[in-house]
Amino acid sequence: MLNEMTRSWECNGKVWTSQSSKNRMNISGFYEGSIIFGNRFKDTNISTINKLDNLTKNDLEPAREFVYKNLGQILKNDEEFYKELFLVKKNSAKNIGLTREAFCIKKAGNQFISQPRMSTGENLLLSILQSLEYVRKRRKKNNEYPCIVFLDEIELALHSSALRRLVVFLKHIAEELELSIFFSTHSIDLLREIKAQNIFYLSSFWDNDIMVTNPCYPAYATRNLYGDDGYGNDMVILVEDDLAKLIIEKLLLEKQLVNNIRIKILPTGGWTNTITMAYDVTTSNLLQKGTKLAVVLDKDIKDEVPDFFSRHKQYSGIKVDFLPIASLEKYLYSKLVRDKDKKLFILLDTYLFQKRPLLDILNQYQKEVKAKDNDGKSLYGVLINEVKSMRKDRENLVEIIVKYIIENEKQSVEELSNYVINKVKA
Template identity: 60%
Template structure:
């Protein structure tokens, strides 16, 4: 089941529909600054709360937020200069919470100076020891020490009510006996206390009631307050909690550290288009999602494909495009020079952990050496764990020579003659090659040189030749091609 949200005319979002899966796990909403991540998450939070809508979203004409889950609907509409709730008679059975950004959010509700003054003057007897769930996980996430906040306390509910405070303020007692209230803690401490407090309530409800209600949590740019190491520990903690209570957790983020921990199927990339529309790309791979946020140095790609030479690189790239395998994923094809070099490099990359943890590695060799590879690996058993596949053809040069010269393939010949070699007929080029070349050219490299020279004379490039050859391969070399596509698709999905 999904929670569907439709937004109209709120900030930079004119019209957008998004399905939030309710399956347990971590999900990410990402995109460049100004794409609408925080707006989307803030809109999503209205599924739980009666929000101060004017403060969050202003007074936009014809604005609305509508949620649908099964037969139940819930939402908000701005009309006659005010926001009105609009819900179906069928109750939406959903639990969760929202933790906002720097401006909005639970952790900043008690940060007015008048409130801080009240908190500063409270006594130790006004407090109770904080729940173990909050104390231990706060220390574990922030300091890798579950005992770090063993002196963490929470204000008694009676005192909170008497002082007309909102929420549940926390306090930390230092080794010198000084009480520090939550409003005076660091942003990271404040953030995590609010998240852990809300998670603890949700955790207990799910465990106690066991009524099958789905749970969803929205967190907005939590990386702004956390060091990378703390962020990673938080992500691991949230993965465990999501698994235990069937919780779907959505982050709005542009942190590569966080995105690396989330599978591509759970990443939603918001793209603000030139026509002011907003689109969502899903699935989306981490390096693709951050390609405009970071430089290439140090962040790499979602997948690296090792091939023998530059021609194989061009063939693979064309196949990826033609077969639509480049959906929201960043793939780098690297020629390495010779098939043994390619296998050795693959081993070095894997054994030395030269790629990012989330980057996948594929190896594609020319098909003409397929029979030689087993003996090579048998003699070098350390390479036996490397999974590899082969081009649909022996090599581009051999393929062209075998089909244009050794035994003329009339279909391929006609395709290239009509669409590429329009200055000198292809037959004339082949006759010149036959007349002038006296060397062994079983690998086809000399004939390929003749073809390239003709392309240059017409101010064309080899990509035009390769594009047509790949089109022909896709139509005629189906078995080998499907084998390669299946290999690449499996690597992308893994």
């Protein structure tokens, strides 16, 4: 539904039917499929390809910068790599019978390779860039309607490094043109470049119901448990989010809990997701032989876990432990706003917030944000923005907090330390 206008699709078990409201829903955009569907296949037939093979330089003109520079940046990390990319002139294209623009690459000896004979990755990206360039021109003239772009399993045609550069490029384009871009993918390389709140994991049940998990972390969506080099890990630690991951990493280093073993810490998104993934890992034997599994949850849900296990008996064998704090956001809220821990305040004010006094930051937060903040997330956002303004990042904040926790939450830290050590020895 959009502005009281609707489009809907329904399957009766065999046939899909669609219904729309009387007033037209104005949405622009395009869909690009990886194998069968997509703009690049419109002129793909032997007759047309043979005609393209016979084109000369007189039939061509230089490709536009938006296309050739972005093609080179994404595929080769070099904007000038495809500077010899040409576009078939309109008259020549009309004589051949093309329905859309086509490209050729100049090779040595004034030889030209037509678009249908290019690699799958080149062909795919040329079609996407063409369509985006067209959308770009339209959006600059009229930005009134929502614009949606669908890209289906593009990883089948691209190297992992090119995938990462493509995502960076599309993020920029989406922000510039106010587009909504949707991928369908199984690629962990692509997912790593996307924030958890922008990942939607679709699960199909036995009765054909669809469950959507969002936010969703890449490891949960792909069950990616192994090392990037394929050699695996001695221990996998499942945590709720990337902040918990940072805290665990710092604790392991500061306490020197484990030596000479390879550990991978995976954020999975939400404590129930973490337990579910731990169950899937153990029951499906997804870990390599000899790899230990640990589960560390945020402390704020410690009282909820026993009830969850009692209602979901299949998970009762999963052993979990907890961070020394509820979560970083809630810990900061508790120490800086609710209870006002002077010791931590001085530590942060002295060693981190040197550009602008922490007291000024908190006073502004009290006036403008606090009334809407009940879990500390807004406070955390305010602090991180200030940290970034000093050209630092959240790791600088986490490092100070972890050292403070080790000194002041000794019992909880000791419990977590023993849990990890025992998991290694088990």
